[in-house]
Amino acid sequence: GAVVSQHPSRVICKSGTSVKIECRSLDFQATTMFWYRQFPKQSLMLMATSNEGSKATYEQGVEKDKFLINHASLTLSTLTVTSAHPEDSSFYICSARTQQNRGTYTDTQYFGPGTRLTVL
Amino acid sequence: GDSVTQMEGPVTLSEEAFLTINCTYTATGYPSLFWYVQYPGEGLQLLLKATKADDKGSNKGFEATYRKETTSFHLEKGSVQVSDSAVYFCALRLYNFNKFYFGSGTKLNVKP
Numbered sequence: 179g180a181v182v183s184q185h186p187s188r189v190i191c192k193s194g195t196s197v198k199i200e201c202r203s204l205d206f207q208a209t210t211m212f213w214y215r216q217f218p219k220q221s222l223m224l225m226a227t228s229n230e231g232s233k234a235t236y237e238q239g240v241e242k243d244k245f246l247i248n249h250a251s252l253t254l255s256t257l258t259v260t261s262a263h264p265e266d267s268s269f270y271i272c273s274a275r276t277q278q279n280r281g282t283y284t285d286t287q288y289f290g291p292g293t294r295l296t297v298l
Numbered sequence: 299g300d301s302v303t304q305m306e307g308p309v310t311l312s313e314e315a316f317l318t319i320n321c322t323y324t325a326t327g328y329p330s331l332f333w334y335v336q337y338p339g340e341g342l343q344l345l346l347k348a349t350k351a352d353d354k355g356s357n358k359g360f361e362a363t364y365r366k367e368t369t370s371f372h373l374e375k376g377s378v379q380v381s382d383s384a385v386y387f388c389a390l391r392l393y394n395f396n397k398f399y400f401g402s403g404t405k406l407n408v409k410p
Contacts (some may be wrong), residue, residue: 182341212398220402220403221302221343221387221400221401221402221403222387222400224397224398229395231327271341271342273342275371286347287344289334289341289342289343290357291339291340291341291343297322
């Protein structure tokens with residue numbers, strides 16, 4: 179089956195620093211990648227959607243200057259948390275999907291294992 | 299707006315017990331419905347799906363039927379195993395839209 183990896187799996191950083199999280203589709207081309215944030219005992223909150231070669235589309239309330247997303251290739255998307263603060267501590271999950279013929283989207287998302295960010 | 303509501307957990311069952319996790323949805327169109335499972339330390343995996351009313355999705359002994367009249371997609375399994383212990387997420391996607399809506403997740407603990 180399709181595999182999505184994330185790196186790192188866990189990161190601890192000091193307040194004010196920037197952290198980059200990578201999301202890779204290992205055996206398929208991901209025309210679209212999603213970035214979610216998961217709070218304890220809560221649902222996945224969609225942060226942004228990125229299509230390869232295009233600017234990311236951010237959900238309402240998500241600061242685009244704070245959470246920089248780059249989808250430079252069909253197998254890699256990165257999320258950079260800039261000037262991280264303790265309230266940015268969370269579990270970040272990416273997912274990827276492919277595009278079917280005639281511009282329709284597949285139903286299936288393939289999820290990465292997540293990255294635990296702790297900001298001290 | 300579009301949303302998914304599922305029962306709060308945790309749900310604790312003994313092995314071989316019957317499982318039901320309730321899920322209801324609100325959608326402006328005609329969504330596809332999904333159940334995802336997240337095992338400890340792993341990413342979400344698609345468990346089953348249904349794309350139109352009255353469809354039944356099934357996988358690994360789990361089933362869910364798309365009920366348009368009650369806007370529900372309850373997850374059921376006749377006999378749970380310890381290995382089914384995980385967090386289960388209900389989700390919807392509107393047709394050809396590039397976005398999924400997830401419920402808050404229900405943690406299932408199965409005791410031997």
